[in-house]
Amino acid sequence: MNKWLVTVSIALVFAASGAQSAGDAEAGKGKSTACMACHGPDGNSLNAQWPKLAGQHPKYIEKQIRDFKSGARKDPLMTAQAAPLADQDIADLAAYFSSQKKTMGTAAADKAELGESLYRAGNAGTGVSACMACHGPSGAGNPDANFPALAGQHAIYTEKALKDFRSAARTNDTSQMMQGVIARMTDAEIAAVAQYIQGLNK
Template sequence: MNKWLVTATLALSFTVGLAQAAGNAEDGKNKSAVCAGCHGAEGNSPLNPVWPKIAGQHPAYIEKQIKDFKANKRSDPMMSPMAAPLSDQDIADLAAYYSSQTIKTGVAAADKVEAGERLYRAGNADTGVAACMACHGPSGAGNPQANFPAIAGQHATYVEKALKDFRAGTRTNDASKMMQGVVERMTDEEMAEVAQYIQGLSR
């Protein structure tokens, strides 16, 4: 656990060094029609909980994920083709628009929220699982300087899938393999519990 907390602390000391075009939220709104089919008009993906909410997400994080899909650093059969034709300006505009929207917080399952909160805030010292809040913050707002995403209010289904993808090595676009290191000792039940807690967490 201490190893990952130290790594997170070191990462927090650096500003994300990504050259980014200035995004225009109004232009992003005009370009977002194709995104709305999955993510919703305001980025709250109301149709399918496996599609992430992107409303209120840090713009640099949104940009990185789209660029990673475009460059095949992150793979998804739906997102990769959608990202392929986007220019850097398109990506910046979409990020500016969706980051300006407000996420709609969900409701955590009552039978999992207590254990999920314990994992989120304290981790599991017995197995070396780090606390989620070490990087994502007490309220799940993330850290834009370190490009750690906001996760509060995210669909539990999506969070659980993301954790399992990191553990399985099918998602590897995390900085310095931090997420892969955190989840390698997590059980399926722990992932389900913390995902439920995150779904009901308000920023």
């Protein structure tokens, strides 16, 4: 009986998410002017402090914008940008940026080996889970579970995001999964895996 209830609950969650307004990429392009200054016209930011949005799963982009709007994720600049957006605006922007092709980077040679080991196998000695368990061997993420695509993301941005999860400056991850994983990672491990992700080409 309990298994049946869990199955039904999961199905209802996916059905609800599917019932949201579909995004229009062309409309999103027209609404993206304010986003371009930081994230680039095609979602490939030139400043490594700001994330690439190109090719990211639309539902993940939508969740982040809504979290900025609600205060569940905190950033003064993004909160101000998200505040006036209606649900359809958010869906349209997500559709546009997800339809763009992400540019890929390269990993720092002195960090790539450790980064790959952590990404693919974790650290059994300290209980750090492998990143690919949720984000996939190629860094493509898992759209059904709303786990983001990581491949090619700026190392500087990824490193900050991971440290924010570790310090609980960022807490909008599902069931605090990321906080639990990152709590056991050292600064050196975070830097290495961020570099590996930057150079991870699908």
